[in-house]
Amino acid sequence: MLVLGVETSCDDTAAAVLLDGRAVLANLVSSQDAVHGPYGGVVPELASRQHVRHILPILDGALHQAGIGVKDLDGIAVTRGPGLVGSLLVGLCVVKGISYRWGIPYIGVNHLEAHLVAIFLERVVAFPYLALLVSGGHTLLYLVRGFGDYRYLGGTRDDAAGEAYDKVAKMMGLGYPGGKVIDQLARQGDPRAIAFPRARIKRGSCDFSFSGLKTAVWHHLKSRGDGWDSERADIAASFQEAVVDMLVTPTLRAAEEVGANRIVLAGGVAANSRLRERMKAEAEAKNFAVHFPAPALCTDNAAMVALAGHYWLTRGRKDDFRLNADADLTL
Ligand code: KG4
Ligand code: ZN
Numbered sequence: 001m002l003v004l005g006v007e008t009s010c011d012d013t014a015a016a017v018l019l020d021g022r023a024v025l026a027n028l029v030s031s032q033d034a035v036h037g038p039y040g041g042v043v044p045e046l047a048s049r050q051h052v053r054h055i056l057p058i059l060d061g062a063l064h065q066a067g068i069g070v071k072d073l074d075g076i077a078v079t080r081g082p083g084l085v086g087s088l089l090v091g092l093c094v095v096k097g098i099s100y101r102w103g104i105p106y107i108g109v110n111h112l113e114a115h116l117v118a119i120f121l122e123r124v125v126a127f128p129y130l131a132l133l134v135s136g137g138h139t140l141l142y143l144v145r146g147f148g149d150y151r152y153l154g155g156t157r158d159d160a161a162g163e164a165y166d167k168v169a170k171m172m173g174l175g176y177p178g179g180k181v182i183d184q185l186a187r188q189g190d191p192r193a194i195a196f197p198r199a200r201i202k203r204g205s206c207d208f209s210f211s212g213l214k215t216a217v218w219h220h221l222k223s224r225g226d227g228w229d230s231e232r233a234d235i236a237a238s239f240q241e242a243v244v245d246m247l248v249t250p251t252l253r254a255a256e257e258v259g260a261n262r263i264v265l266a267g268g269v270a271a272n273s274r275l276r277e278r279m280k281a282e283a284e285a286k287n288f289a290v291h292f293p294a295p296a297l298c299t300d301n302a303a304m305v306a307l308a309g310h311y312w313l314t315r316g317r318k319d320d321f322r323l324n325a326d327a328d329l330t331l
Pocket of ligand 2: 300
């Protein structure tokens with residue numbers, strides 16, 4: 001079965017072709033980082049316009065790379081939420097048009113579900129597993145008991161982890177998006193140089209909080225005046241260590257509480273080298289297995305959307321043309 005995946009929920013225009021739910025024949029992403037960079041964050045109206053400009057070339061590119069034509073497709077999967085409504089509508093409307101013109105069934109996919117199951121593009125993981133989804137828009141913990149069977153365990157009470165990275169990078173003039181830059185800069189710094197605070201959420205809760213840390217970095221920069229430039233690597237490393245502490249500790253606690261001995265990371269922040277290193281070491285010390293998708297499958301991509309769509313399409317589900325985008329779609 002050949003499934004085309006389409007992802008336009010935020011600022012990446014992505015298309016992928018997946019064969020039989022396993023083989024990724026093409027996985028293309030057109031990034032808008034250069035467009036949003038000067039603003040230090042995603043500008044929704046600009047994002048929609050960029051999607052309109054790039055969606056057809058990206059779709060053509062994916063079909064070309066997979067060596068197939070549109071008539072070879074057995075189904076199409078498109079993200080229908082959550083995300084920016086203007087961005088979501090571009091992908092959804094284009095997919096409806098292709099589906100109508102060529103008579104190909106299509107299905108709207110939940111972006112969060114796509115992230116949670118992305119690991120299956122690389123390996124089979126036995127259920128149940130604990131999934132930590134950390135991106136620019138989300139910091140969520142789910143117990144994944146099977147495809148379509150997700151138990152919410154906790155989430156951020158304020159900023160998402162990736163949002164904290166992006167805002168701190170903006171304060172430090174490091175550009176947008178900030179996660180990768182801070183990750184690289186932190187390698188030259190001392191993670192214990194500055195004692196940034198760790199939010200403590202009461203025991204029994206699997207929630208997260210990052211806004212206090214972000215404010216602490218802001219106060220630190222202010223207190224140094226122009227003098228912090230020489231300690232930028234230490235600031236990056238100390239900030240990152242605090243984020244990683246606040247992600248690893250609740251995740252391991254949740255894994256113990258629900259009795260899941262497999263942990264899967266997903267979302268853009270799961271590409272972070274320090275998070276990968278520490279989660280692996282600390283989870284394995286407790287005899288938990290840890291799996292991370294390759295960075296290109298952690299950040300927003302259409303292969304994961306095609307995978308989730310493949311699952312539902314092969315179970316006979318498809319959507320009709322009344323389906324709408326849902327910016328606040330939950331799992
Ligand atoms: O999943 P994603 O591509 O898009 C969203 O759905 O948000 O995640 C993007 C987020 C951004 O906040 C970016 O700064 C962060 O992931 N990110 C990282 C790294 N690479 C991307 N954060 C920390 N370390 C990284 N290496
Ligand atoms: Zn995402």
